[in-house]
Amino acid sequence: MAQSRALDDGTAHDGRRDLAAMIVPLGRALMAAESPVLRAHGLSMWAYSVLLALGEEPVRTQNALAQAIGADKTRIIGVLDGLQERGLIERRPDPGDRRVRLLSLTAEGRRLRDSAQAGIRERETRLLARLPAADRTAFLRALRTLSSLPEDEIIDPE
Amino acid sequence: MAQSRALDDGTAHDGRRDLAAMIVPLGRALMAAESPVLRAHGLSMWAYSVLLALGEEPVRTQNALAQAIGADKTRIIGVLDGLQERGLIERRPDPGDRRVRLLSLTAEGRRLRDSAQAGIRERETRLLARLPAADRTAFLRALRTLSSLPEDEIIDPE
DNA sequence: TATTGTTATACTCTATAACTATA
């Protein structure tokens, strides 16, 4: 039968592996790289995500917060409990609609988030230093473009 | 207290989010994009990974195959059973050491893999078309560089 | 009746440990 691939090394087409085959393990390794920093700050991955999301913009409902970080609303309840007990976030009922919880960072939460993020960024910088400067900026620009696309357009690009 | 971030939108430093915060959801979306193609071919994500890994180079032990695709050796046994039953892979004892199983793709396995990969690549191409050509090539080059690093060097870059 | 948050349950995925067969 016809052999449609010059080299049978999994790098058909333009000589690369599938995007997901490169990106997913890279993401896993990046999470593993973050983990000691987060552990030193007493934060789980989800807790750190929450701190980041609350810094981005004040969030009005827990459901909205959960969706913003790609989690189920039931998933983050324990996380919010822990952060609140440690005084890193505030969670109080909205006077206007006492069903919803207004979520915000405390000053200490902001400090901890910044400290953890600084450690993470430092490692990222060293990793990115392996790329030529031009590739690095293009990589980051492309990454920002792709990661800001709505998920639908990634799943089914036209 | 001092506000160390000009804008509190989670984009400190060089105006971007954490690498993992961009890459991990992107990887998830890419897997979601692959999933209908794989389902149409009757393949799970792990089964597809196995077909790709066997295409890259013949593998001598199941343990080595599992590690190559980032799985536990116990995790892929059911996957191999299914692929073998469908005649997509061959799995026979090594005559030299009958403990080990020699793993290889059949012609039909190769065909199925190529067909699935073609569908996946087509979607990827449309997605990457959203990037300027220069960014696209730099992105792919950088991605190949980073994803080919040993995991240790990503976790703890010097 | 609908919605927010919560709790309880079930399900999936993954890792660990125990077993067999070969060496």
Place this chain on the structure above:
DNA sequence: TATAGTTATAGAGTATAACAATA
């Protein structure tokens, strides 16, 4: 005894469904 593969068990993580409070 050590290793490759397999099976069985247990654990973590996640999603689904039921519940209480408020609107």
